Structure formats: structure tokens, C-alpha cells
Amino acid sequence: MKDLNLLVSSPRKIRQSNEIAALQALHRARRLSRADLARVLNLNRSSSGHIIAELTAAGLVREVREERAARPNYSRAGRPGVMLELVPDAMFFLGIEIGVEHITATEIDLGASSIRTRTVAFDGPAHSVDDALRHAIALACSDIPPARMALCEGLGISIPAQLTLDGTVHFAPLLGWKDVNLTEIAERHLPRSVPVRVENDANAFAIGAAYNDTAIHSGVTLFVVMESGVGSGILVDGKLFRGGHGLAGEIGHLHVDGEPGKGRSLEQIVGLASILAEYRRVTGRAAATFEEFLSDVHDRAPQAVTIAEEWARTLAFALVQTCRIIDAGRIVLGGSVARLYPLVAARLSAHMLAAQSSSFPLPAIQLNAETNFGPAFGAACLMHQRYLSLESHRFLDDD
Amino acid sequence: MKDLNLLVSSPRKIRQSNEIAALQALHRARRLSRADLARVLNLNRSSSGHIIAELTAAGLVREVREERAARPNYSRAGRPGVMLELVPDAMFFLGIEIGVEHITATEIDLGASSIRTRTVAFDGPAHSVDDALRHAIALACSDIPPARMALCEGLGISIPAQLTLDGTVHFAPLLGWKDVNLTEIAERHLPRSVPVRVENDANAFAIGAAYNDTAIHSGVTLFVVMESGVGSGILVDGKLFRGGHGLAGEIGHLHVDGEPGKGRSLEQIVGLASILAEYRRVTGRAAATFEEFLSDVHDRAPQAVTIAEEWARTLAFALVQTCRIIDAGRIVLGGSVARLYPLVAARLSAHMLAAQSSSFPLPAIQLNAETNFGPAFGAACLMHQRYLSLESHRFLDDD
DNA sequence: GATAATATGTTGTGTGAAATTACAATTGCC
DNA sequence: GGCAATTGTAATTTCACACAACATATTATC
Numbered sequence A, B: 001m002k003d004l005n006l007l008v009s010s011p012r013k014i015r016q017s018n019e020i021a022a023l024q025a026l027h028r029a030r031r032l033s034r035a036d037l038a039r040v041l042n043l044n045r046s047s048s049g050h051i052i053a054e055l056t057a058a059g060l061v062r063e064v065r066e067e068r069a070a071r072p073n074y075s076r077a078g079r080p081g082v083m084l085e086l087v088p089d090a091m092f093f094l095g096i097e098i099g100v101e102h103i104t105a106t107e108i109d110l111g112a113s114s115i116r117t118r119t120v121a122f123d124g125p126a127h128s129v130d131d132a133l134r135h136a137i138a139l140a141c142s143d144i145p146p147a148r149m150a151l152c153e154g155l156g157i158s159i160p161a162q163l164t165l166d167g168t169v170h171f172a173p174l175l176g177w178k179d180v181n182l183t184e185i186a187e188r189h190l191p192r193s194v195p196v197r198v199e200n201d202a203n204a205f206a207i208g209a210a211y212n213d214t215a216i217h218s219g220v221t222l223f224v225v226m227e228s229g230v231g232s233g234i235l236v237d238g239k240l241f242r243g244g245h246g247l248a249g250e251i252g253h254l255h256v257d258g259e260p261g262k263g264r265s266l267e268q269i270v271g272l273a274s275i276l277a278e279y280r281r282v283t284g285r286a287a288a289t290f291e292e293f294l295s296d297v298h299d300r301a302p303q304a305v306t307i308a309e310e311w312a313r314t315l316a317f318a319l320v321q322t323c324r325i326i327d328a329g330r331i332v333l334g335g336s337v338a339r340l341y342p343l344v345a346a347r348l349s350a351h352m353l354a355a356q357s358s359s360f361p362l363p364a365i366q367l368n369a370e371t372n373f374g375p376a377f378g379a380a381c382l383m384h385q386r387y388l389s390l391e392s393h394r395f396l397d398d399d
Numbered sequence C: 001g002a003t004a005a006t007a008t009g010t011t012g013t014g015t016g017a018a019a020t021t022a023c024a025a026t027t028g029c030c
Numbered sequence D: 001g002g003c004a005a006t007t008g009t010a011a012t013t014t015c016a017c018a019c020a021a022c023a024t025a026t027t028a029t030c
Helices: A002-006 A011-028 A033-042 A045-057 A129-141 A180-188 A201-211 A272-283 A291-297 A302-326 A337-356 A375-385 B002-007 B011-029 B036-042 B044-057 B129-141 B182-189 B202-213 B274-283 B288-297 B302-326 B336-355 B373-386
Strands: A061-063 A083-086 A090-097 A103-111 A114-121 A152-159 A168-171 A194-198 A220-226 A230-236 A331-335 A364-367 B061-065 B085-086 B090-099 B100-110 B112-122 B153-159 B168-172 B177-181 B194-199 B220-226 B232-234 B330-334 B364-367
Touching: A011 A033, A011 A045, A011 A083, A033 B288, A045 A061, A045 A194, A061 A114, A090 A129, A090 A201, A090 A375, A090 B002, A103 A129, A103 A375, A103 B194, A114 A129, A114 A375, A152 A180, A152 A201, A152 A272, A152 A375, A168 A180, A180 A194, A194 A201, A194 B129, A201 A331, A201 A375, A220 A337, A272 A291, A272 A302, A272 A337, A291 A302, A291 A337, A291 B002, A291 B274, A302 A337, A302 B302, A331 A337, A337 A364, B011 B036, B011 B044, B011 B061, B011 B085, B011 B364, B036 B044, B044 B061, B044 B373, B090 B202, B090 B373, B100 B373, B112 B129, B112 B373, B129 B153, B129 B182, B153 B182, B153 B202, B153 B373, B168 B182, B177 B182, B182 B194, B194 B202, B194 B373, B202 B220, B202 B232, B202 B330, B202 B373, B220 B302, B220 B336, B274 B288, B274 B302, B274 B336, B288 B302, B288 B336, B302 B336, B336 B364
Parallel strands: A090 A152, A152 A194, A220 A331, A331 A364, B090 B153, B153 B194, B220 B330, B330 B364
Antiparallel strands: A061 A083, A090 A103, A103 A114, A220 A230, B061 B085, B090 B100, B100 B112, B168 B177, B220 B232
């Protein structure tokens, strides 16, 4: 039923979907000539020209006035093409992350570049849903003059919660929320009607970390976020895999040892809180920090190394289990705890190799170094992605 | 790069994709009038008429001459529409399953109805890849006269093996094959050039079990096949989720108890071989059958019940772990061991409920009763599905 | 039973978008 | 400078769909 409607029908819709394809292509390649675009999209040069004309008139695309010396490379024979690029300021997208201790708001442009990010402390559990959203939206919109607000094409919200597919909070243990429709509430607090989407924080992080990395756009990638809690997001060809209820990737509660009934969860061993608790216990220093722990591991202090070894062993086990099910081609580790990874990368690999039957291909593991890419950025990217798809506001006038 | 080409459309491609959508709609609904089709596809009646005319001329669709008494229901006012249906005999698809002990070949028509199925004993490990495929293809094609062979629009092959995405056997422990490109070999043995696709047996089973069940077409469904080995296939909106290397759903080797390093795999507790071995051990009857075991469980013989309880407990644990990752909305149990499920359904549910955190929705569990739907049928369905998609041979003349 | 209302299928016409073709413009290479 | 190669644009053609009009077939209503 739903596949069928996605198929394009009327002439006008052809142009719309081709325009979207052109925007996507320009986003990925940053710069293309009309002829380049025609090749990428398998279109005629003339059609490409018409599409560009329409997008230029709409203010989304412009010719880049290039310094003549700027391209000594690619000196093919023939008339050189005029390069085109997206107009970054044509619009912007907002992303906010409502965390347990803070709220972050970010703003990205049409090129998916971060314009600015702001974070404030916020005691999440102490506030109602309504208060939290009002604070967050105020933070995001505060410095934006009304005229500019008209260029906002979407607001993404990231929440540490289990969400159903329609943006309703199913259960948010960390915030104490339950069964609230965030989309509805957010729309009430917005100065202007804007598309809103809510997403789990791990999923949002995954989108953000992958969004400007063209290599990740194909295949299956697992993004693991390790803070106090542990979550993950699964990306298939650059698109989020949400599962039947939007809860896919909730690996924090995987059982990783002991009998099925008892045993501990991944989060209870790999999470920040557990590591710190254990490190403080063995060192006897109740105020020891994660930085000190990392430093100790680096210096090969036995007590810290033991903790790190169990961390690596447990994480390896969970990753192998997960890959048996989704067969990820790549794993990206993020969150503050991920800084432990470079210190024990070899151990992690060894444990994974041991747990894996030899014939099963091991995924590549990467560290997400960009601390800048948080859930807020990812939530904004989600709206950027939405704009560059058939759901886009601009193309839904009729129907 | 690959998304873009699917988005782009030209007049001719519109017609193609609309024809495909029409075929899909007719396949799902079995019978539609031109006006019905127009509504389903969001097209004008006249366009619908044109599309049907083209498909009728191609011999894929026909008007059903209806007995007048056949529709006392749906007696709306107005001129009744002429019902349309796919022409089953317009083409057919072959599916073969190469197992460890047998080869099955099946043939389905354009309506995805099974025409005939044949099975012969075959000692897989004793034969070379080449021999096995020659046998299998001969079995599938033996009774088909050359003239009819021209109507064959695809051959699907199911193998108990890990396959890469391009149809190469990565590793087939049960058959002793390794690193063979089955597609290539199969094409050599075919009497005529025909699209070929190779698929893991669990994945093929999943496709087949779901293919004619219209209700399953949306959401995430996990199909678990339990024989001597245990495998599974994941279906997302009716389409197979293959993972990064085509190995998604290999849950047979999930660790289900003990410490990460040691512990047993799901297969070693839930698989047929293990159940039988344990049952024979505790009863002392070395020739005891699975039927006898089922009968004992039914009669609540303590020894058998103990085995069944561990089966339920272990399976529940594995299913919960899997659903934490992919968040399946539904689980379908198949394979001969699945017959144990109805006897311990309540226990399985209880164990799943206990293992699941209360906020996590439990998937619905179903038994796949149709023993007829084997991997061979699924492999054929895979080709049927392929024909009803943009990859279809019929629509790739140009380019 | 006649008429109205409703729905279907077909035909002709118009429109929009892309393909095709042709051509001017711009560069590199000889 | 001549030639090949490439780009961008304009005119024309082709194609598929939407729309409107109409004949047709059936039910509902008086």
C-alpha cells in the first residue's frame, strides 16, 4: 500500500523528484556543473539545465564565481563548466537535545554545516515535559529575528527515551516521562509552524555522526554511544533503521554474562557510571574522575587495566552478538566512554576474533573523534535529510 | 549514488514504474477493476486504462469473465467494473533448494502459486559444487519443454551457507564449499539465459513464508527456522534485510549462557540434533524420534518436559536479545522443531516477559504451519519479487 | 416501469517534462 | 590558427498523465 504511492506519477511530480535528486547530488558533491549533474542523474544536459534554472530561481542553488586559478586540475579539453553549489543561507534547520543534565540547541544550514551550538545546564527530571520543551525551543530560537525564522525548515528533537514511530514518548526512565506526544507539545511552543520530528538520542547521534561522511552512506553501520547509558543506532545506506516500534538498537540492556535469568546488562559493565564506580572502589578514591582512569590505563596501572580489560571483553561480546543479527559492515564508537577504545583497541579486536567463528567477517571499528557531533546536530540533520526527500514541505503544495 | 538513479524519472520510466505498481497491486488484491486500480495507484481512470491496455497486450493481465452471480456483495450503485487479474501462465519462476541430504525444486507462476514441487535425496557433501548445481537444475527443468522454458523469468537458489551480497558462497560448512560464485556456475548449466539469484536458506524460507501473507508486508518480522541448525531471516516491509555482507539473521551462533568466552550457542540447545541427543540420553533409547519426544512433552513426561523447558527458556532469551537489536514486531517460528512451540507457548511467553524490561513491547509470536513453504519456494518468490520490481528484465531494454 | 443517481470505461485534448537535435561558446592540443 | 572536445542553451519532438466529455451499465427512487 505504501510503496505504491511513492511511485511518481504526474509530470509535475517528475520535476519535483528530479529537483530533489539534484539537491542531494549537490549536497554530496558540494560542487557540480550542469553537465556533471546530468551525468550523475542520468539525465540530458538540457533537462539538467532546466532543473538548475528552477532551483536557482527558488534561491536554493547558485553559480560559484570561481577564481580562474582555482582549478588547474581536471584540465580536460573542451569548454569548462560553470560550477554550481547549494546556497547555504537559503534556509536552516534546528536541532535540540534534551538530556538529563543539559539542553543543547544547534542550527545547521542547507549545506548541513553547523552554524552555532549552545548548551545550558538543565535538570531534566525536575521539569515537566512542557517546561523542558519551552526552555529548549527558547534556547534554539532566542537569537533568531522573526524575519529569519521564516527560513527555518524543520526542528529535530533528541530525547533519551524509547519513542514510537510517530514521535510519542513511550517511556523515558531518565526523565520520568511516559506516553507524551512530544510533536504536539513542541508545535505549541514554536513561534511558527515548522515540521517537527522526535528521535531517540542514540539514533540522532548515529545520523549526525554519519551525515557528512560519504563513506558511510552505503552498507550497514552500527553507531554505539556510551555514556552513563549505552545505546546504539543502526544506519542502512545512510538511513535510520528504526525497527517495528522505533526501538531498534537498544543494546544497553543486552545480557552479557551469566545465565539468561540473572546476569548483567551491557550498560552495567560498559557504561560510564559502572566504570567509575568500580574504579573508585578499587582505588579507594571516591572522587576519582574518568580522566584519571584513562590516564591510569594509559600508564598500565594494574587496577585500571583490569577494568579496561573487562570493558573490552564485554563490549566485544556484545558487538559480536549484535553483528550476528544485523551483520554490520562497520561499527563506530562514540560517547565519552569511547575514549577508552584507542587504549584497548587490540584487546577488543582479539576478543571479537575469539568470539567470532572464523568464517564470519569482522566489521571495521572506528572511533568517532568529532565530539562536536552530538544528538542535537543529528536531530538537525534528520530534518535536513527530510527536506532533501519527497516529504519535503516545498514539494507538497498540492495533494 | 545509487539512491539517486531510483529517484530520477523520465516519461518512459514513469510508465514502467506504474506498470510495475499495477502488477504489484494486482498481485496483492488478486482482482481489481480499472477504476479500483486507479484509486489504489492514485492515478486517473484513463491512465489506469492505458496501463492495463499495455499489460493486456503483453499478455500479463486479462479480464476475468465473471459469472453474473459471483458478486452479490459490494452491490454499489453504478456500472460495475470489469475485473482484471494476472495471467498466471504468462511466465513462471524456478526455485531450488540444495540441502545437505536432499534437493528440492519448485515452480511458481505469475500469481506466486506453487505449480509443482519435487524432492530427491542427494548427498550434498559428497558432490562438487558443479555436480550439485547440474543435478538441481536438471531436476527443476526436466519436464519443461523448450518452448515453455522461454517463459521462465528467473531462478532462485537456496543454499545452507553464508553468502556475500553478489551470490558468492563465502562459507558453507555443511556442504564443504568455500568461495564459489554460484551464480556463474548456475548460468552455465541453464538451458537458457535467465536471471539467477542465490540466497541463504533461512532468508529464502523467510521470504517464502511471508510472501503470500498480505498482512506481514509492513513492519519488521523475524523468521526463525529451527532444524538441526538454527537460522533466521529478517523482513522489513516485506523485503529482506541482508546486512552488510548478506549474513544478517545468523542467530544460530548466538551465545545464550555462560561467560562470553565459554558458553553454548543457541543452536546447541534449540537445534534438532541437540534435543534428540539429550532426549535419547535421558530416556536411554538411542533410536528415539522427535515425534516420540513431542508426544512425551504432550503427555507431560518429566524428562521430556525438562528438555522442553530449557528449550523455551533458551529460545526466549535469544529472541529477546534479538528484538532488543532489531525491534521486531512479529516473530514467526518455522522448521520441524517449531512444532514444539504450541506445547510450550505459555512458558516461552513467560520467559520472554521476564527477560524483557517491562517497557519494551513484546513481539507477537506465530507458528508457521505451512510445511509446504520451504526455502525452494522462497527462492522462487525472490525471483517473483524481483520481476515485480524495477530490476525486472522486461523493463531494462535500454540503458 | 420510468427516471434519477452513481459508477465504469473510453475517447479526445491539453500540459508538462524530458529526449533529441542543433548550434554557439570556450578551452586544450597540434 | 585549425581542430577536437566539452559545455550550455534553444527549438522541436515524444511521451505519459490529467482533465473533460460521453456512452454504458447498474442501483435507487418515485
